[in-house]
Amino acid sequence: MYRNKIIWLLFSLLVAYSFTPSTDDRGVTHTIAIFREGANGFSAASLELEQAIQAIDKDDTASITAAREALKKCRLQYKRIEFFLDYFFFSSAMVYNRPAKTEIDEPYMEYQAPSGLQQIAVLLFEKDPFSRKKELVTEALVIRTAAADLTSLLYQFTTSDKAIMESIRLELVRLYAGGITGYDAPELKTGIAETTQSMRTIQAVMEPWLSTSSPETKSVAHYLALCIQYLDAHPGFDDFNRLEFLTTCGLPLQESTGALIRALQLDLHTRSALNYNAPNLFSKDAIDLKAFTNGAVYTEKEKLLGKQLFFEKALSGNNTRNCGTCHRPELYFSDGLRTSMALDNKTTVRRNAPGLTYSAFQYAQFWDGRAGTLSKQILTVISNPEEMDGHPTVIISRLKDSAHYRNAFAAAYPEDTAAVTMPHLATAIAAYLSTLAPMNSAMDEYFAGNKNALTPAQIRGFNLFTGKAQCATCHFAPLFNGLTPPLYQFTEFENLGMPANDDLQHPQHDTDAGRFEFFPIAYYQRAFKTPTVRNSAMTAPYMHNGAFRDLEKVMEFYNAGGGNGVGMTDLYQTLSSTPLHLNETEIRDLIAFMHALTDKPIAK
Known part of the structure; x- marks a missing residue:
């Protein structure tokens, strides 16, 4: 396992060597200096963590407490560099702060064992941490040795102000959706303290821009200070008022940061499903639907056709049911049954019929995720003998016999002379399902x-x-x-x-x-x-x-x-x-x- 982690780190170095250079970026040198300082601090803290773990004694409960405190300190130091490391050197970041569960790298089907700071926390909070000392020592050794070489990632590294700004954008989302929730430190309950540290780092990184005076910089500086002030005043995890924090300063900071980036013409959108034009994380359009449709944009005619097809019984083998049979609108597109009735109305299908609202916003369909798109899921359900038992040739023949559907398909897919097809049918229903995300609760x-x-x-x-x-x-x-x-x-x-x-x-x-x-x-x-x-x-x-x-x-x-x-x-x-x-x-x-x-x- 140790060898694999070192190989992973070397791979990250190769990524660093191939980074695309940019010029005339005033924030780059400043940010790299902050990363260097933070990396050195994290390296020192990881050494202290290793020493504390080495000192764990089964007859000394205080040694466990000391190790946990050393872990807290190490995590705080890590939060000084997380925004930079996670954005520019994602593979290296996973060495330090991978989720404490086995992760599968699809589609290659290689798995990565739990490791890093989160795994150390899990082991330190078991009933008998001493019994896991060997594993703890191994984890701490990997972190310490990797952290000692962190600054080597900067060899031949170049970046741009645009990339730095995007890393800050993503860090704010990480803090609001993960940091204050305790996502990567549930046992320690240090999420608020770690968020505070991250906010201070953001404040330091943005200094070259905030030193100038404009409505945008004043707004960012104001809300940054307000966020830090609020976090400092409310350090407790369980009693932290996240709703108040988000609405009074957290989300306004995200909005003002976006406005500043646009004013400076530093927009960059490389790899996330976030819609950077949305004001904040809780805006109705915060997540971009195109991320789940391979960039396709559904038309209104597709959506209308899809709605009609969703309730069309001609899609079933015996003309008795449609998608709405098991996904009823009045039940938020579920059916209220433990498992749905099968087509024979005597037996039941294997799994519960989930509600379909927001189903378009995910990368895997069905409970087991076996369909990668809504269109594939729809075709699978239609052909399933227990669910709809539809046969493509029969379905297409029925739809072509209808002047209404011939015209509706032609209007939705005018570029295709043979518009009435199963792929178009599935796409149209998927288009309709994409509308079932009102976000008006x-x-x-x-x-x-x-x-x-x-x-x-x-x-x-x-x-x-x-x-x-x-x-x-x-x-x-x-x-x-x-x-x-x-x-x-x-x-x-x-x-x-x-x-x-x-x-x-x-x-x-x-x-x-x-x-x-x-x-x-x-x-x-x-x-x-x-x-x-x-x-x-x-x-x-x-x-x-x-x-x-x-x-x-x-x-x-x-x-x-x-x-x-x-x-x-x-x-x-x-x-x-x-x-x-x-x-x-x-x-x-x-x-x-x-x-x-x-x-x-x-x-x-």
Whole structure:
């Protein structure tokens, strides 16, 4: 494992050598100097961490405390360089701060074992950290040796002010969707302190621009100072008011930073699904739909045709059902059943029919992610004998027999003389599904400026969701699904240790292997896509098997630590088995917030 990590670091050096140069960038030298200083600080802190871990003694509980404190210090130093390292040297960043779970590199199907600072935190907070000392020492050694050579990444390195500004843009998103939620330090609960450190670094990096006077620089300087002041005044993790922070200074800083970048003509958009023209992370258009459609833009005629086809029974083999049979608009495009009725109306299909709102904003479809696009999912469902049992030749013949559909397809796809085709049919339905993302819930109204949109319980619930309850460490803002910030380029799959029933005192093993059936790698055993929790209050029952009848049962399960927390044994569970210790009032507040994520009803 150690050899693999060193190879990974060498690969990062090669990336550094091939970087494209730019000229006349006043912030570059300043930023590189900040990185050098931060890298040296992180290197020194990683040495202290290694020494503290080496000193762990099974008969000295204080040695564990000392190691945890050294880890906190090391993480704070890392946050000084995270914006730079993660943007310019992503591979190296993963050596230091990879998520504490096995990750699969698709489509190559190579896996990367958990490592770095997050893995050290997990091991240090186990019941018997001393029993994991050998692993801890190995992790600390890798970090220390790699950190000692960090500045070598700068060999022949050149960049531009545009790239630096984009790295800051992404860092703000990382802080709002991950930093203040404790995404990469749930055991330590240092997310607020680490966010403060990152904000101070942003302030230092932007100094060359903020030293000049303009409306844009004054606004950025004001909100940066306000953010740091707020974070300094409210250091506690569990009681931090994230909603207040975001609305009073965090999101205004993001908006003013965008305005400054545009004023300086330093726009650069290289690789994320973010829409940089959106004001902030909670704007309705913050995530760019084109990132999920290979750049395609759906037309209004496609969407209209797709809506008609969604409710067209001619797409089923026996002319008795359509997509809306199992995805009913009045139930937010779910069906209220544990698992949907099959075509024979006697048996049921294997998995729960999830709501389709926001389904267009993900890179993997179906619970196991086996379809990479909505179009592929649609064609798969139509042809499935249990679901619609549609046959392409029969479907196309039926549609061509209809003058209405011949004209509608021709209008939607005028460039194609043979417009009535299965690919066009699937694209049109996908276009319609893309419209099922209204983002007009009470929470959205609150972020849009209506401070009366949320009740006090819902406000407390938001802060719990994005804090103590750790919900937002898997259901990431703003879509509250498994799209991982700040790039939103991947869809996460998690193993919750989900049972087959909702009796958590007597849980039964679920035989569904999940994504493992599609990609037979052990770490995908019982892993399923992380769905959005927007509109979840209206789409019971829950989970891939529909086993949980209400949100109360869902909360009980998570509060206990998932399947392993309720007494099951699943070696591949990715959800922490550590109980959340939420009380009844907190659970009620969380559920109240879930209701605040309910959009206005979507008309058929």
